Amino acid sequence: MVIFVLVVWACSNNKPKANKTDTTKVITHPNNGPDTIVIKKDTIAFTYHLIARESPKNKKNKDGGSVTINIKYPVFIGQPVLNRLIQDTLISLSPGGNSLTQVARIFLSTYKGQLDPERPQDFSLELSATELDQAPGLITIAIIASAATGGVHPNYATYYINWNVKKGEEFSLDDLLVKDYSDKLNAIAEKIFRKDQQIARDSSLEAYHFENGIFALNDNFLITPKGLNFSYNPYEITAYMQGAPSVFIPYPSIKKLLRPNTVISQYIK
Numbered sequence: 001m002v003i004f005v006l007v008v009w010a011c012s013n014n015k016p017k018a019n020k021t022d023t024t025k026v027i028t029h030p031n032n033g034p035d036t037i038v039i040k041k042d043t044i045a046f047t048y049h050l051i052a053r054e055s056p057k058n059k060k061n062k063d064g065g066s067v068t069i070n071i072k073y074p075v076f077i078g079q080p081v082l083n084r085l086i087q088d089t090l091i092s093l094s095p096g097g098n099s100l101t102q103v104a105r106i107f108l109s110t111y112k113g114q115l116d117p118e119r120p121q122d123f124s125l126e127l128s129a130t131e132l133d134q135a136p137g138l139i140t141i142a143i144i145a146s147a148a149t150g151g152v153h154p155n156y157a158t159y160y161i162n163w164n165v166k167k168g169e170e171f172s173l174d175d176l177l178v179k180d181y182s183d184k185l186n187a188i189a190e191k192i193f194r195k196d197q198q199i200a201r202d203s204s205l206e207a208y209h210f211e212n213g214i215f216a217l218n219d220n221f222l223i224t225p226k227g228l229n230f231s232y233n234p235y236e237i238t239a240y241m242q243g244a245p246s247v248f249i250p251y252p253s254i255k256k257l258l259r260p261n262t263v264i265s266q267y268i269k
Contacts, residue, residue: 181257
């Protein structure tokens with residue numbers, strides 16, 4: 001998984017201090033009431049942890065801008081390796097820090113110093129990891145990061161984790177598809193991409209940032225009940241204003257490429 005850091009970081013040698021308004025909260029999932037965890041068959045219970053930071057308002061000028069940080073991530077029961085991966089991924093998308101709490105404190109300290117009542121501006125960092133689905137042997141998670149640090153527009157990115165519960169590691173495409181699948185998979189995906197982007201079959205892809213103008217999938221994919229969804233982040237293959245393209249490949253279209261007896265098999269009828 002190739003990860004792009006969203007925040008342009010300002011160097012600081014000052015040790016950050018916790019703000020009195022800092023809060024840390026914990027909520028549970030599913031939402032069946034406070035302090036409730038519902039365990040279903042073939043699912044692993046978890047809690048969502050929230051870290052919220054906000055700079056105090058300027059008393060002289062309430063419109064002088066603000067710094068806000070919101071971080072949300074699940075902690076799965078009995079899954080320490082997955083929990084570490086989730087937190088490490090979120091940290092890697094931040095400007096610095098060895099823990100998510102430290103990430104929040106450093107961001108707040110750094111950008112609070114850039115607040116100027118004469119030039120009101122808001123700075124923000126949003127990091128979230130969300131459980132999307134659980135199936136026998138599989139947990140899927142979306143990692144979403146967004147940062148506003150004074151540029152023309154906020155930056156954002158989305159990454160996926162497809163967790164192999166039995167082996168305690170991420171699923172790769174090699175785990176799911178037959179040997180030498182790459183060229184055939186890219187050919188199928190390119191047809192879908194061209195149709196979605198309304199690009200003629202024989203038209204060049206030079207307007208996109210594919211190497212040598214040749215279409216290629218990345219490794220940022222999500223296992224769903226109906227197919228594999230590949231997502232590109234802003235700037236990865238196109239300009240920011242064109243968003244974050246994705247390619248959804250239904251399982252029937254790659255039936256011959258699927259390995260037998262994988263987690264995908266439960267979705268194939």
